[in-house]
Amino acid sequence: MNETADVIIIGGGVQGASLAFHLAEKGVKPMVLERRFLAAEATGRSSGLVRMHYDLELDSRLAWVSFQYFRDWRERVGGESGFTRTGFLQFISSRYYEQMKANVAMHQRIGIPSLIVTGDDVRRLAPMMVVDDIEIAAYEPESGYADPSATTQSFMDAARRRDAVLHQDCLVTAVVTQSGKVTGVKTSKGAFNAPVVVNAAGAWAADVGRMVGLELPVNTWEHDTMFIRRPTSLSMMHPTVIDDILSMYFRPETGGLTLVGLEDNNPLGESPEGYIERARRGFTERAIDRICRRIPGLDQGTLHSDHGGYDGITPDERAILGKAGPEGFYLQCGFSGTGFKTAPAIGACMAELIVDGAASTLDITPFDYKRFGEGKLLTGEQSYDSAWH
Numbered sequence: 001m002n003e004t005a006d007v008i009i010i011g012g013g014v015q016g017a018s019l020a021f022h023l024a025e026k027g028v029k030p031m032v033l034e035r036r037f038l039a040a041e042a043t044g045r046s047s048g049l050v051r052m053h054y055d056l057e058l059d060s061r062l063a064w065v066s067f068q069y070f071r072d073w074r075e076r077v078g079g080e081s082g083f084t085r086t087g088f089l090q091f092i093s094s095r096y097y098e099q100m101k102a103n104v105a106m107h108q109r110i111g112i113p114s115l116i117v118t119g120d121d122v123r124r125l126a127p128m129m130v131v132d133d134i135e136i137a138a139y140e141p142e143s144g145y146a147d148p149s150a151t152t153q154s155f156m157d158a159a160r161r162r163d164a165v166l167h168q169d170c171l172v173t174a175v176v177t178q179s180g181k182v183t184g185v186k187t188s189k190g191a192f193n194a195p196v197v198v199n200a201a202g203a204w205a206a207d208v209g210r211m212v213g214l215e216l217p218v219n220t221w222e223h224d225t226m227f228i229r230r231p232t233s234l235s236m237m238h239p240t241v242i243d244d245i246l247s248m249y250f251r252p253e254t255g256g257l258t259l260v261g262l263e264d265n266n267p268l269g270e271s272p273e274g275y276i277e278r279a280r281r282g283f284t285e286r287a288i289d290r291i292c293r294r295i296p297g298l299d300q301g302t303l304h305s306d307h308g309g310y311d312g313i314t315p316d317e318r319a320i321l322g323k324a325g326p327e328g329f330y331l332q333c334g335f336s337g338t339g340f341k342t343a344p345a346i347g348a349c350m351a352e353l354i355v356d357g358a359a360s361t362l363d364i365t366p367f368d369y370k371r372f373g374e375g376k377l378l379t380g381e382q383s384y385d386s387a388w389h
């Protein structure tokens, strides 16, 4: 096999598929090379939260542009994203109330449907929750969650309808360069040629970076989640919630389930080949204890399933987007546990950068790789500090 494409994308997660879709829309031929199968890693294990509440304006803008894809998916992309509107609540410790008010004002300025609500409002929105520790919360009535595998599949289907190519079970082993320019890759299925190669390899991004001599500051981050079957007494759907007071998040899932993830004890620096078919020992106990503190009726629920997943994480817990290394090499990685909901906008921006020379949907230059060497780490304008403890 010695096929040629305009752009080779290493990694068939939601980020690679979104880029393939946006490149194909621009009349460029992308080729996605995936060592396993579409959405096999972080994407297929993602909790799929779709919300715009961030403390960095650029992240909120990426999420807001992306939200409009999820809302209008069939017209914009085709197929299904599984977007389900549940409403989204952000709970935060009272020491961050002023920051939260400022962030909601920033979200409103961008155009995001978001408002500050009181503890009593939360009780009315979600009567099953105990919220005595909450004076105010941020509320996004339009937000919810989507199905990351369906999202990735429909991005890729739409790209393939426009000439994109996908090779699964295809491990990229080397990036080939000549006179400082990218010319293609070597893989377990032979060589492929392209003048542009994109590293969208998730938790393996540092390994792919080394293929062109780059030492990327992308570590691995392991994250477990579980699903509880709600008892019949709690059949009412609850909103999607990030509960920074109890260091967890949760959302409803079809079939009367509730998904729970924890923000603490997510190990860094493990091999991404670790065992993730089940959550690590001790996770479900901690997660059940916390969710039952917020929704006491769930103590009548039953554990349905649990699993883990690996994403790439950077020192400032923000993505790396842009050019680096040899001419024709691009980075779309380091999503730090939060890169599902922003994938539509990021794919659009990266396609613009590659084809037109600069992103026009949003300015993504602050996400450049050089920021780490220059000490320009990104931090929220009204920061809540680290999301993952």
Ligand SMILES: Cc1cc2nc3c(=O)[nH]c(=O)nc-3n(C[C@H](O)[C@H](O)[C@H](O)COP(=O)(O)OP(=O)(O)OC[C@H]3O[C@@H](n4cnc5c(N)ncnc54)[C@H](O)[C@@H]3O)c2cc1C
Pocket: 010, 011, 012, 013, 014, 015, 016, 033, 034, 035, 036, 037, 038, 039, 040, 041, 042, 043, 044, 045, 046, 047, 048, 049, 050, 170, 171, 172, 173, 200, 201, 202, 203, 204, 208, 223, 224, 225, 308, 309, 310, 311, 332, 333, 335, 336, 337, 338, 339, 340, 341, 342
């Ligand atoms: C459990 C969990 C829950 C999460 N919840 C949320 C959430 O609620 N909301 C949110 O926005 N984000 C969430 N995230 C983060 C989000 O899922 C990720 O940031 C996003 O899916 C990253 O997409 P990706 O395409 O970069 O990576 P991946 O989906 O990991 O895709 C990268 C692909 O590259 C392939 N690859 C690697 N090396 C090679 C190679 N050499 N050759 C060929 N292929 C290669 C891998 O097999 C993999 O399929 C969560 C993550 C996890 C793990």
